[in-house]
Amino acid sequence: MSEQLASQTEKEINEQASTHGLLRFQNLPLDPALCDHLFDQLCREIDWQQDSFVAFDRKFLIPRLQAWYADKGLQYRYADNLLETQPWIEPLLQLRQIVCNTTGYPFNAVLATCYRSGRDHVTWHSDDERELGDAPVIASLSLGASRRFQFRHKDQRRSGEVTLHHGDFLVMESAFQHHWEHQVPEEPTVQGCRINLTFRRVFGEANN
Numbered sequence: 601m602s603e604q605l606a607s608q609t610e611k612e613i614n615e616q617a618s619t620h621g622l623l624r625f626q627n628l629p630l631d632p633a634l635c636d637h638l639f640d641q642l643c644r645e646i647d648w649q650q651d652s653f654v655a656f657d658r659k660f661l662i663p664r665l666q667a668w669y670a671d672k673g674l675q676y677r678y679a680d681n682l683l684e685t686q687p688w689i690e691p692l693l694q695l696r697q698i699v700c701n702t703t704g705y706p707f708n709a710v711l712a713t714c715y716r717s718g719r720d721h722v723t724w725h726s727d728d729e730r731e732l733g734d735a736p737v738i739a740s741l742s743l744g745a746s747r748r749f750q751f752r753h754k755d756q757r758r759s760g761e762v763t764l765h766h767g768d769f770l771v772m773e774s775a776f777q778h779h780w781e782h783q784v785p786e787e788p789t790v791q792g793c794r795i796n797l798t799f800r801r802v803f804g805e806a807n808n
Contacts, residue, residue, distance in 0.1 A: 622773040623751070623762075628702055628741070635767040639743040641691050642795055646712050651681055664720040670709035674802045678729050683711075692797070695741065699799050703771060705737050707799040715747060718790030721783070724752070728777045731802045735774035739799040742768045745792030751782040764796075 630638070648665040668676055668683035669692050676683050688696075692710055700707055715721070727738055742764040749770070752759035764770060772782075784796075 622776060624771050624773065626702055626769050626771055628698055628767075628769045630698070630767055632767065635743055638691060638695070639766070639795060642712070642743070642797075643714075643793070645689055645691065646714075647686055648712075648714055649684070651683070653681055664722060665714040665716065667712045668709070669712065670802060674709055674731075674804045676709065676711070676729065676731055676800075676802055678725075678727075695797065696799060699739050699741070699769075702769075703737070703739055705739070705801065707739065707801050709800045709802045711798045711800065713796045713798070715745070715784065715794040715796070717793065718745075718747075718787035721786045724781045724783045726754075726777045726781050727772075727798075727800070731804060732777075732800060733803050736777055736800060737774050738772045738777070740764075740770045740772065741797040741799075742766065742770075742794065743797070744794040745790055747784055747790065747794050748787065749782065749784060751780050753780055755779070 646667050648667055650661050650665050652659050652661050654660075666683075667686055669686045669688050670676065672687075675685060692712070696707055696710065713722070727736060732738075743766060746763050746765045748761055749764050750759065750761040762770075
């Protein structure tokens with residue numbers, strides 16, 4: 601994303617998500633060729649898994665693939681689903697360093713999500729699990745196909761959306777999860793694959 605476009609888009613989403621929590625774009629030192637290389641590499645090297653959830657006494661597969669990488673001793677659970685912690689692989693370690701240097705925030709984990717096509721999605725939620733602390737900062741890197749990112753306020757009739765493209769880097773600031781929900785909706789016309797890396801700081805055994 602160009603600096604001018606990032607500035608324009610940031611202004612638009614800040615107008616929609618101001619007051620209670622903030623979304624903002626930042627530029628990472630990743631050129632398009634490197635983003636292409638990272639996308640291909642992560643498709644091959646990440647240990648993708650399709651997890652499940654239980655509802656109405658039935659087990660359902662989630663409509664996407666994912667993998668959890670974190671420092672040793674850190675665990676992460678959402679929707680009563682404990683993710684299997686994988687040891688860091690080199691491309692994710694390198695990206696974590698870049699993201700930490702850019703944001704100034706000490707991330708120690710990343711949730712990698714693969715949307716295989718527009719039919720893969722994630723429904724409305726907030727990343728407000730106890731392991732993330734009271735005011736989590738979450739940094740999101742998109743690679744591959746463009747997908748819509750929607751957000752809505754929990755108490756007010758306010759909502760918005762932005763399309764995230766290949767190489768876009770979006771930061772959800774500390775109050776965002778408390779006041780807002782977000783989702784990546786189905787888009788049946790999208791044929792391509794998208795990888796989303798959400799860098800997080802988990803508070804747990806590894807930090808004691």
